Amino acid sequence: MKSLAKIFFCGAAIFGMTVLFSSCTDTNEPEPGPEKPDMVGQSIFVPNEMNAEVTVSMEFEADDWTISNTNTWMDVYPYSGSAGVQEITVEVLGLNEELTERVAGFMVKDNGSNIQYYVIQDPVAGWDLSNKTAALSGDAQSYTFSVQGNLDFEAVVEDGADWLTIDGITETDSVLLADNSTYSSFRTYNISMSVTSNDGDLRTAKIALNGVDGTTSEVIEVSQFGEITDADWSKEFYKRSYLAKFSATWCGPCYTASNYIHQAMDQTPDRIELGQYMSSGNGGGLSEWAGGDSYYMYYIENRYFEGYIPAFDWNHYIAMESVQNASTWARLSDEAVEKVPAQTAIAGMVSLANDNMAISLSIASKVSADYNVSVFLLEDSLYTSCAGGSDYPNNDIIRAEFTETFGTPLTISANTVGTLTFTETVPAYIEDPNNLHVLVVVYREGSFSSSILPGYGCELGTIVDNVVDIPVNDIVLFKYEE
Numbered sequence: 001m002k003s004l005a006k007i008f009f010c011g012a013a014i015f016g017m018t019v020l021f022s023s024c025t026d027t028n029e030p031e032p033g034p035e036k037p038d039m040v041g042q043s044i045f046v047p048n049e050m051n052a053e054v055t056v057s058m059e060f061e062a063d064d065w066t067i068s069n070t071n072t073w074m075d076v077y078p079y080s081g082s083a084g085v086q087e088i089t090v091e092v093l094g095l096n097e098e099l100t101e102r103v104a105g106f107m108v109k110d111n112g113s114n115i116q117y118y119v120i121q122d123p124v125a126g127w128d129l130s131n132k133t134a135a136l137s138g139d140a141q142s143y144t145f146s147v148q149g150n151l152d153f154e155a156v157v158e159d160g161a162d163w164l165t166i167d168g169i170t171e172t173d174s175v176l177l178a179d180n181s182t183y184s185s186f187r188t189y190n191i192s193m194s195v196t197s198n199d200g201d202l203r204t205a206k207i208a209l210n211g212v213d214g215t216t217s218e219v220i221e222v223s224q225f226g227e228i229t230d231a232d233w234s235k236e237f238y239k240r241s242y243l244a245k246f247s248a249t250w251c252g253p254c255y256t257a258s259n260y261i262h263q264a265m266d267q268t269p270d271r272i273e274l275g276q277y278m279s280s281g282n283g284g285g286l287s288e289w290a291g292g293d294s295y296y297m298y299y300i301e302n303r304y305f306e307g308y309i310p311a312f313d314w315n316h317y318i319a320m321e322s323v324q325n326a327s328t329w330a331r332l333s334d335e336a337v338e339k340v341p342a343q344t345a346i347a348g349m350v351s352l353a354n355d356n357m358a359i360s361l362s363i364a365s366k367v368s369a370d371y372n373v374s375v376f377l378l379e380d381s382l383y384t385s386c387a388g389g390s391d392y393p394n395n396d397i398i399r400a401e402f403t404e405t406f407g408t409p410l411t412i413s414a415n416t417v418g419t420l421t422f423t424e425t426v427p428a429y430i431e432d433p434n435n436l437h438v439l440v441v442v443y444r445e446g447s448f449s450s451s452i453l454p455g456y457g458c459e460l461g462t463i464v465d466n467v468v469d470i471p472v473n474d475i476v477l478f479k480y481e482e
Contacts, residue, residue, distance in 0.1 A: 042115070043179045044090055046074065048122040052092045059085045062111040069106040074119050076106050096121045099128055099150055100186045103178040118179040123186065125151045126216050127209065131434070135349040135475045136224045137360045137421065140197040142167075144353060145220065150185040151211045161205035164222060167192040198226040202475060223475050225349040231364035231478050233415050237345040238479035241272050241336045242441050242467040243329070244313040248279045257310045257323045258394075264329030271333045273467045274396040275376055275439050315340070315464040317448040320456045331452050337481075340448055342466040343367050344412075345478040350438045352426070352472045359402065359422040359438060359470075364478060365412035372407025372443040372462065373420060376400070377427075378469075380435040398439075400427050407443055438470045 036045055039056040046054045063082045069075065073094030078086070096102040102121040107114055127149030134145050155166050174187040191207075204223040211217060243261065247254040258276075265272045311321045314332055317340075348361040359375060380395040402422050412418040426433060443462045450456070470476050 041179075041181055043118045043120055043182055046090055046092050046119060046121050048096045048124065049092060050095055053089050055087050055089045057085055058088050058108075060108075060110050065108065065110040067106055067108055071104040071106070071119075073102070074104060074121070076119075090119055092121065096123055099123050099126060099148075101177055101182075101184055105178075118177075120177060120179065120182060123150050125211065125213055127151065127153075127189075127218060129218050129220065131473060132218070132220045133473055134220070134222045135351045135473050136195060136222065137349065137351065137358050138198040138224060138226050141195050143193045143195055143222070145191045145193065145207075145222065147189045147191065147209070147220070148173075148186065149189065150187070151213060151216055153189070153209045153211050153216075155191055156208045156210060158206045158208070161203075163196045163198065163203065163224070164205045164207075165194045166207070167194055193222070195222075195224060198224045201226045201228075202477065223349070225360050225475055228347050228362040228364075228478070229417055231345055231415075231417060232480060233366060235480040237342040237364070237366070237466065238270075238481050239337045239340070239342040240270065240467045241315050241333050242464040243272055243274050243315075245274060245276045246279070246311040246313075247276060251310060253323050254310045257312075260324060260326045261329055263326035264333070267326060267330045268333045271337070272329065273439060273441075273469050275378065275398045275441075276394070276396050278382075278394070278397050313458070314450075315448075316443065316460050317458050317463050318450050318453055318456050319458045320453065324453075328452065332450065335450060335452050340463065343369070343444070344371070344442050344466045345480070346440055346442060346466055346468040347475075347477045348438075348440060348468070348470050349475040350470045350472050352433060352436065355426045355433070357422075357424045357426055357438075357472075359420075359424070361420040361440060362417050362478075363410065363412060363420070363442060364417045366415060368414045369412060369444055371410045371412060371418075371465070373403060373410050374407040374439075374441040374443070375402040375420075375422060376439040376441070377402065377424075377430075378437050378439050379430060379432070380437070382431060382435075396439075399430060402438075407441070433472070436472045438472070439467065440470065441467045 038045060038054050044054060044056055046052060060081065060083050064080070066080045067076050067088070073092070075091045075093055077089055077091075101123050104119050106117055106119065108117060127147050129147065134143065136143055155169060157164055157166060169192070170190045171187045172190065174183045174185070176182070177184055202223060202225060204221055207220050207222065209218045209220065245257065245261065247257070261274060265274065310323065311319070312324070313319050315336060318332070343366045345364045346361065348359065351358045361373070363371070363373065365371070376398050377400040378396050379399045380397070382394045382397050402424050408420070410418050410420060426436070430436065442465045444465045445461060446463045447461065448463055468476055
């Protein structure tokens, strides 16, 4: 088994002219750091154990000194006493459930002076692994997987995954706590890896993170996209529909429309993919980059719903301006599956590291055709308040497009797989990279008249053949109808 351990203990406390420190050590055999004292300067350290007590010595000048403490998770006693050296006890009354230290203060009044002391409680040992996966392109590359936490660990690659090697682990971003003297044990661990090229199918390696405490462990997964050159041509490709919604922060009906859409998406799981163009009406809207303006103005100027919000485009063959209920959207989805079956299937991966996004796509086609492929960057959880509702569900907001306006041309022969790759920088205006995902839309020439909403029309000359949403640092494969 391949492993590399990075053992780290760097503590620094600064009080006046005194600096306490220990060195950082790289070794394959973890060595424990020095014992942490119960008290350094005006900071007292307590364990994360209920009813644990730490007793420290303090010297007081006055016979009427007092301690005031308003915290509920710890107690300090005695609250008063006479001059001289006294034993002060801090008792833990509540557990710290976070990965970062808990810091509270109490005040000592002695001989007319108020002195602030701090109590620092240990965190829960472990790491924040809300993201436990990484998706990589098939190229040979160096990759860094970042893990935030407070516990040093050994990283072990599972047997048989010879295509991935761990080169090293470094730590960054330790910050000062509220006492302005103690550095937090919470930091970012950067696991550097070397990955060989993949000329075959998708492959995944599991990496065990074994904490130096001997009890804490987690598993992360690194998947590498391969060369998908074939599909199961005997099966029917899974059909998803694309709903483009044009809305605005000032739009009252948009709140109701979004609720109906999400209800329909719940009723027809994995059948409807949503992309929202959000305008503010006076510039600076969430989708008002150059491409967004092109789309938005195209619909406003060339469709009959000018001046109406919300507006919708369903698979490029229905345009409407009225708010439809959840049942209508669900019926439109069922109609598309039955009457406009997909002739393409989409597989792909999205990898994000240090604001650099890599996208690899494989598109299988059962017929020879000229397609257009649009790749949109979507962001969730952007607004919490808009006209029409205080809990406006502003997810799936189109923030950028990585292809040409209205798609990049791609010609695919019958029963073959076409490929596209993109390397993009995440725009600076993105609020939270953790809320990003990528929407891939494949268009083809054609037209269709819906029996669900026959009163509406669309004359783009293209329809959406298929669409897929790919989470960041994840992979999707070809999907087939059952």
